[in-house]
Amino acid sequence: MVKWILGILVLMALAIAIAMMGQAPEMVSGGPHPDYSGMSIGGDGAARLQGLWVEGLILYFATFISMPVFCVLGIAKRNRSQLFWTLMGGVTALNLMFAALLIYFYISFLNTGETFLLLGFPAPTAMMMFGCWGSAFLFTVIFIWKFDTFIFTPEDEAAVEALVKAREQQSAEA
Amino acid sequence: MEALREPIILGCVAAYMVICILVGLWAMKKTHSAADFFVAGKGLGPMVVGLAVFSSTLSGFGFVGGPGLVYNMGMSSVWMVIVSTAGYAICFFMLAKRIRIMADVRDTISLPDIVASRYSSKSAGGWMAVVIILGVLGYLATQILAMSTVLQSILGSTEWFEGIGLITCAVISTSVLIFYAVTGGIIASVYTDLVQGAIMMVCGLLVVIAAAMAVDGGFSGASETLLTDDAEAIMPFGSLGLFGSIGWFFMFGVGLAGQPHLITKLMMNRKIRDNRIILPLSIAGYAVAAMLWISVGLVMRALVIQGNHDPLGLPDDAAPEFLAAYANPILAGVVFAGLFAAIMSTADGFLNIGAAAIIHDLPKALRGKPLKNELWWARIATVALTVFATVFALYARYNSGELVALLGAFGWGTFAAAIFPVVAIGLNWQRATSEAAIAAIILSLVFNFSIKLFGIAMPFGMDGGFISMLISCIAFIVISYVQKPKLLPADIRKAMEI
Incomplete structure (x- = not known):
């Protein structure tokens, strides 16, 4: 499972690295609002993702997929x-x-x-x-x-109890 | 009732501060040892832990910084919220059972203790303590800044305290925090979490209703206003764009399992089976309270664009101004008190793990044994940390105009990048090595702090914490694979196989 996780993380990192190689479109991460100082705007959504769709979507879907994979590791x-x-x-x-x-x-x-x-x-x-x-x-x-x-089967519970008992016994002997 | 708005709000907040002092005194009687001070003697019920887990995630960051970010950049920061269902699941699947078993098997009371046991390495435990101290400073500063901002907004709107400064508000609020945290330790924190959690769940719903009523046409009206002004703001990636939003989605979702104030609470429940109740309770509480984050920010942005409200001085003022202007006075008073509860209990949680790192974990890593009279030293460390974090918070605000949420994101990112690989992956993967753990911690710290100190901008608006998390996770796994697998102590190996 960790190999899958590594694969997903490397894919995400590669998507970012490849995206960084090109010229970043204007307003890719927004800009100040012309009328209100505390607000920012995104502007033209299509223009600011021009040339970045493939990398962006790889990052997007890889992030969604990484989450259940991390759950499985547990x-x-x-x-x-x-x-x-x-x-x-x-x-x-x-x-x-x-x-x-x-x-x-x-x-x-x-x-x-x-x-x-x-x-x-x-x-x-x-x-x-x-x-x-x-x-x-x-x-x-x-x-x-x-x-x-x-998650935690009755056998798991018995195994934990045995481990805790062993630790307590060790402490008592010490 | 409208005429009594200010006294009602002030009364609720004052009453809450008195309650804090009383809870602190009550909890002091229940705190007899360092284990009581740091992990509540591992004897809390599922309701208390469940609400404490969600309360510690949604703090000043969520209630002050969150609406501020939505006001500032539209839907971008909402990715931090909607990832909560997956994020809590990741945290509980990976750690709820594992961390508690480790704590029982090695009788540990802190996260660095667990790391030192897992990797059989005092250095790894020591480095984890360093991460916690540094991250706590960033996050604690967020709480103090949020608390001072809210107090300034409340007091400043009254005739008696008109023009009160942020520094004075910081002194008042940290004085109460110090008293409450020093006397009550984690017991005070989790019991106010219980009250705060219940308040925020009820008030979160009521605030959403108030927000829908504040703007013409409700949320549809607000959406239409935003669509006309700048459509990207109300589109899913907000004004920050796809890369920045997804960076936050990953950092706040996966990184949840790297937040020490949250995962330490998974050591405090009585039984592992309680996690069946703790997880849904945490998610439900978070979902309801997070509505406040989204609705208040959106509605304030729409109201300002429509010309129905003056532009805000700072985005962080979105929640305090909304409550002061549009919520029923009693609701506003209770929510303000709940806000203080949220901030103060989270700050207490941070002080707790920070103090544990200073007086329990670092001495163990450096001298091989903890200090004598840990409880007394824990209280001293708590005071020192609070004072230091207050100075840091005020410095950040006055020197760089740092927003509450961005300071919080830095603290979150620091923890996520350093702790997630070492703890969440490391406790579930026997091949992970201590060298990989130390390398991942150092890499993440160097990267995160370099970005912050030198003001390096990340590409496409992505958070430095996200990039740092990717780097540290990849480094951790690759270094572990490159090294020869190490034999684990029998009890640790068995604990990891369960």
Whole structure:
């Protein structure tokens, strides 16, 4: 699993390094608002990502994928059953679907200048606020629901008790 | 009631400060040892730990700096919030069980203790203590700056204290903080976290309603205003853009498992099974309270653009000005008191781990044994840290106009880059070596502090902490792979296999 993590991190670093090789578009990280000193603006969204889409999207999706991979590292190898992979894979796929919808609606807006409001926010922002935020909560549902199966089994509990007992015995003897 | 707005707000804040002093005195009676002072004797229930975990994540940074960032750059900083569901999951999957087992197996009371045990290296533990002290200074300064800003906003709006300075407010608020932290230690912190968490969950919802009512057309109206003014601000990546926003997404999500004030709390619960309750409680509390971060910032930006509110002097004024102008006086008073609770309990948490690093972990790393009478020294270190962080906070504000959230992001990034690989990956990967841990810590510190001290701008608006985190994680894994695997002590190996 650590090799996968290393691969993802290197991919992210490479995406940034390659993006840095070219000329940074104007306003890539915003600029001051012309009327209000405490605010910044983004300006033309399409222009400021010109030539950076591939690197930006690699960084974006690699970040989303890294999160469940880190979660998996915390689970003992023997507890990573088929059910575990199915559940984690399913939630990851759902999370990635919302991440992809966010990009789809954002690009549509940049191309047409039009969007629709969903629950008070423009469509791409609503995907971020409700889709990406909400769907990742399912990782927590797995944690609660399958705690005894994946996270901390009765055998694990017995092993911890044995370790603590051994330590206490050692301290008493010392 | 509107005529009594100022006395009501002032009364709520004054009442809260008195409560702090009383909680400090009560907690002092329960604090008999260094273990009580630092980890509450590892005997807290899941409700207390759950609310303490979320409260310590959402502090002055979240309640003052967060709305300020949304006012300043639109949706960019919201990535710090929406990553919370994945971030808490990563933290609990990777550490909730592991860190508690380590603490039980080696009877440890601090994070550097755990690092020293895991890597069988006093140097690694010592370096972890150094990281904690340096990061605590940045983060503690954020809390003190936030507390002083809010107090100045409250007092300055009354006739009696008109024109009161930030330094005077810093002195008042840190005096209460010192009393509360020195007397009560972590017990005072977690019990006010409990009260604060409950207040913020209820008030967070009420503030969202007040925010929706403050602007014509509610959140849809605010979105339309922002779309017309600068569409990018209300688009998902805000004015900072894709790279900067995703950098924060990674740093605040994955880096959550590298925040010592949070992961230390995972050592304080009674049973490992309690984590089933602690995790959802933390996320639910965070989600509700984080609404305040998003809604207040957006609505204040929309109100100013619509010409319905004067432009803010500083983005950090967004939350205090919103509460003072648009919230019901009682709600504003309670939220202001809750804000103080949030800031003060987080500051106390930082003081706690900082004091532990100074008087427990560094002496162990340098002399091989802790100091005598640790509890007394912990209280002295607490006072010294507070005074030093206050000076640092005021220096940062007056010399570089540093915003609360950006100072907080620096503290967060410092911790995330140095602690995540060493603790979160290291406790789950037997091949990790002490040399890799020390190298990752030093690399992250040098990188983070060089960026800050020399004012180096990162490409595409990305946070230095994010780049630093990528570098330290890659270095940690590569160095561990290059070295020969080391044999771990039997108890550590067994603990890591569970």
